[in-house]
Amino acid sequence: xxxxxxxxxxxxxxxxxxxxxxxxxxxxxxxxxxxxxxxxxxxxxxxxxxxxxxxxxxxxxxxxxxxxxxxxxxxxxxxxxxxxxxxxxxxxxxxxxxxxxxxxxxxxxxxxxxxxxxxxxxxxxxxxxxxxxxxxxxxxxxxxxxxxxxxxxxxxxxxxxxxxxxxxxxxxxxxxxxxxxxxxxxxxxxxxxxxxxxxxxxxxxxxxxxxxxxxxxxxxxxxxxxxxxxxxxxxxxxxxxxxxxxxxxxxxxxxxxxxxxxxxxxxxxxxxxxxxxxxxxxxxxxxxxxxxxxxxxxxxxxxxxxxxxxxxxxxxxxxxxxxxxxxxxxxxxxxxxxxxxxxxxxxxxxxxxxxxxx
Amino acid sequence: xxxxxxxxxxxxxxxxxxxxxxxxxxxxxxxxxxxxxxxxxxxxxxxxxxxxxxxxxxxxxxxxxxxxxxxxxxxxxxxxxxxxxxxxxxxxxxxxxxxxxxxxxxxxxxxxxxxxxxxxxxxxxxxxxxxxxxxxxxxxxxxxxxxxxxxxxxxxxxxxxxxxxxxxxxxxxxxxxxxxxxxxxxxxxxxxxxxxxxxxxxxxxxxxxxxxxxxxxxxxxxxxxxxxxxxxxxxxxxxxxxxxxxxxxxxxxxxxxxxxxxxxxxxxxxxxxxxxxxxxxxxxxxxxxxxxxxxxxxxxxxxxxxxxxxxxxxxxxxxxxxxxxxxxxxxxxxxxxxxxxxxxxxxxxxxxxxxxxx
DNA sequence: TGGGTGCGTGAATCCGTAA
DNA sequence: CTTACGGATTCACGCACCC
Numbered sequence: 146x147x148x149x150x151x152x153x154x155x156x157x158x159x160x161x162x163x164x165x166x167x168x169x170x171x172x173x174x175x176x177x178x179x180x181x182x183x184x185x186x187x188x189x190x191x192x193x194x195x196x197x198x199x200x201x202x203x204x205x206x207x208x209x210x211x212x213x214x215x216x217x218x219x220x221x222x223x224x225x226x227x228x229x230x231x232x233x234x235x236x237x238x239x240x241x242x243x244x245x246x247x248x249x250x251x252x253x254x255x256x257x258x259x260x261x262x263x264x265x266x267x268x269x270x271x272x273x274x275x276x277x278x279x280x281x282x283x284x285x286x287x288x289x290x291x292x293x294x295x296x297x298x299x300x301x302x303x304x305x306x307x308x309x310x311x312x313x314x315x316x317x318x319x320x321x322x323x324x325x326x327x328x329x330x331x332x333x334x335x336x337x338x339x340x341x342x343x344x345x346x347x348x349x350x351x352x353x354x355x356x357x358x359x360x361x362x363x364x365x366x367x368x369x370x371x372x373x374x375x376x377x378x379x380x381x382x383x384x385x386x387x388x389x390x391x392x393x394x395x396x397x398x399x400x401x402x403x404x405x406x407x408x409x410x411x412x413x414x415x416x417x418x419x420x421x422x423x424x425x426x427x428x429x430x431x432x433x434x435x436x437x438x439x440x441x442x443x444x445x446x447x448x449x450x451x452x453x454x455x456x457x458x459x460x461x462x463x464x465x466x467x468x469x470x471x472x473x474x475x476x477x478x479x480x481x482x483x484x485x486x487x488x489x490x491x492x493x494x495x496x497x498x499x500x501x502x503x
Numbered sequence: 504x505x506x507x508x509x510x511x512x513x514x515x516x517x518x519x520x521x522x523x524x525x526x527x528x529x530x531x532x533x534x535x536x537x538x539x540x541x542x543x544x545x546x547x548x549x550x551x552x553x554x555x556x557x558x559x560x561x562x563x564x565x566x567x568x569x570x571x572x573x574x575x576x577x578x579x580x581x582x583x584x585x586x587x588x589x590x591x592x593x594x595x596x597x598x599x600x601x602x603x604x605x606x607x608x609x610x611x612x613x614x615x616x617x618x619x620x621x622x623x624x625x626x627x628x629x630x631x632x633x634x635x636x637x638x639x640x641x642x643x644x645x646x647x648x649x650x651x652x653x654x655x656x657x658x659x660x661x662x663x664x665x666x667x668x669x670x671x672x673x674x675x676x677x678x679x680x681x682x683x684x685x686x687x688x689x690x691x692x693x694x695x696x697x698x699x700x701x702x703x704x705x706x707x708x709x710x711x712x713x714x715x716x717x718x719x720x721x722x723x724x725x726x727x728x729x730x731x732x733x734x735x736x737x738x739x740x741x742x743x744x745x746x747x748x749x750x751x752x753x754x755x756x757x758x759x760x761x762x763x764x765x766x767x768x769x770x771x772x773x774x775x776x777x778x779x780x781x782x783x784x785x786x787x788x789x790x791x792x793x794x795x796x797x798x799x800x801x802x803x804x805x806x807x808x809x810x811x812x813x814x815x816x817x818x819x820x821x822x823x824x825x826x827x828x829x830x831x832x833x834x835x836x837x838x839x840x841x842x843x844x845x846x847x848x849x850x851x852x853x854x855x856x857x858x859x860x861x
Numbered sequence: 862t863g864g865g866t867g868c869g870t871g872a873a874t875c876c877g878t879a880a
Numbered sequence: 881c882t883t884a885c886g887g888a889t890t891c892a893c894g895c896a897c898c899c
Contacts, residue, residue: 178872179872179874180874181872181873181874182874183872183873183874183875184873184874184875187873187875188830188831188875188889189870189889189890190888190889190890191889191890192829192830192831193869193870195870195871195873195875196870196871197872197873198872198873203872208607208608236872237616237872237873237874238603238613238615238616238641238874239613239872239873239874241600241603241616242599242600242601242602242603242604242606242607242641243600243603243604243607244600245596245599245600245601245603245604246600246601246603246604248600249566249600249601250566255596255597256632257596257632257633257635258595258596258599258639259633260618260620260637260670262618262620262670263871263892264892264893265871265891265892265893266668266871266891266892267870267871267872267873267890267891267892268666268889268890268891268892269666269873269875269889269890270873270875270889270890271873271875271876271888271889271890272655272666272875272876272888272889272890273653273655273875273876273889274614274615274653274873274874274875275615275617275642275658275666275667275668275669275706276666276667276668276669276890276891277615277669277872277873277874278668278669278670279618279668279669279670280872281616281639283596283600284633295631295632297630297631300633308626308627308630308633308634309633309634310624310633310634310636310637311633311634311635311636311637312618312620312636312637312670316892316893317870317871317892317893318871319870319871319892319893319894320893320894320895321894321895323871331870331871334871334872335871335872348633415672416663418661418662418663419663420660420661420662420663421661421698423661423701424661424673424698424701424702424705425698426680426697426698426701429756429758430758430760430763430764431758431759431760431763445760445763446763447763447764447766448657448705448731448758448763448764449654449656449657449660449661449705449766450660450661451660451766453763460660460663460664501622501623501674502622502672502674612874613874614874647874650876650877655889665890665891666890666891769887769888769889770876770877770887770888774878774886774887776886777886818885818886819886820885820886820887821885821886831885831886831887831888832887833886833887833888833889834886834887835887836887836888863899864898864899865897865898865899866896866897866898866899867895867896867897867898868894868895868896868897869893869894869895869896870891870892870893870894871891871892871893875889876886876887876888876889877885877886877887877888878884878885878886879883879884879885879886880882880883880884880885
């Protein structure tokens, strides 16, 4: 049987996977429903409404139901993979642990878990948790014996000649890349950035390989596959998504020169919050800092990285400005600490941390 | 029964957990073993860890054994947690997916998965995978109904007044912090950096809280707990680790001034009803308040602490929301009063009353 | 054309307490 | 148990618009 290359199969992915010949494809990339279990509506501080994912396809009645669904599509995906093939799944804390456990139970062999570190995530509007600023991908081979594809040198080249790490900083899919329908509404609630698929396909497929995406959505996998000279087979239930994906992929021109896809890092100096100095134990809470000529002002360091004086509390910059009655202040150079008989600016601690971050 | 505070219990953690009273502790921090080995023994990973696979390996049986172990200690930990308590687990892709699924099955409620992004990870020497540059922590409440502790303001302060994200860049435990034995050998193969525990305990416990660490190792949790004015209960099977931990913790000096440990938050400040402002005579009934840009709306203060406009009557919050046609409104910041030529938010009156309450 | 400002928005398990 | 209500809560970008 010939594979339906570079096409989108409409309908349930499990049936379609079962219709493909066994051991016939090189890679599976899957972005399954996350089972978010959202509550009511959520408002921003400005009272605007957050457009959450409330689509029916993301709703499951129980973990058991989600597990059943997961194991069924994973088993079907494993069957169509070549023995040396591999699979990627993306998810969030709502579902990724269940997916990961299922992978292991089915005999997949984990190679890496990858953190997609979002440079511009949505904040936590109620101040109830840490900002949920990442998603997790799992990369696994069909089995522990698979001789999987990993383009080590391409990854190193993409990363300024340093080994590519397991955490990838990539922006959300926004702006002109984001598919919009009538009245500017997003076509798909969870469209992934092409940069993410670039990296996945560049790292773990060869030109001409066949990539199956069982939850094709609006076709990011297909668009990037075409661009990179890989074949795709998409599976998707929603005809509207399929239509948008077809139109999108038709516009894609394969790139001749793959080196154009390198994304050199910005090489910006890492921001070091003053709190890190405390957390690292370079200053103890309670330490006294001195500011101004002849140590005119003093302040005490708190465990949360703020300073206190008799009258003020806040960041090193804010308190520095307040005691001087100045509009602004660079706390790193204003405040000094005792070091033996000397007074040393606390900026030396930031230098030390930056050195460790390299 | 009195809790064995600030001590280390030698032996298996499951037995010790079962010996503690139910619903008695505030937090569990766990760094469980994750290396699966034939023969049923669960060992910590060390530097000689082999990547290869034993062909006789039976995935399902081994995973099941690990799952059994995991569910037993998690269930025991859940029993000793207060209903509003929480639990942290740290792991890598070898085990964290199984742990995460078990957590959800046992009724824990996930709050965040946190990525410990290592600034100085060990490179992948063979160039076969992405550099494994992170570990994953899961923070979860005992149940979805738990009113868990999250010191939002302290986290924001630690991060230069930006919300703390779910990815934390922290160096490995090296240098003088790393416990060394005879001939400079590492005492423990996977000693965690104190900075990691600092953030965990600062974020999710209050001073005086009781923290249980069932896999205490060389006592990073205990050392940071003591420093931050929290109580710990450690559990550990290896007497050598216990000895090293005791020596280490004995040297730790707690932060003396408790006021340096807690970050004041608006949520914990005493509630001041607007009526108190009237009762105290800080505003006369009949005073006109102004809301919105350029004082778009006006309202009159009534003697009972409500406001009236032409169309509405109610609390400062309710009327503020009604005139704006908004779902909610903070009347303290929305409404302003005339003070000379200036317009001052009525929140200044609340500040005044709160100051007098001290 | 160019810089500055303002607005919209993204896979979100997003309140706590008293009556 | 539910209901009511006080009042606390946002970061990084892309784009439109304006002078």
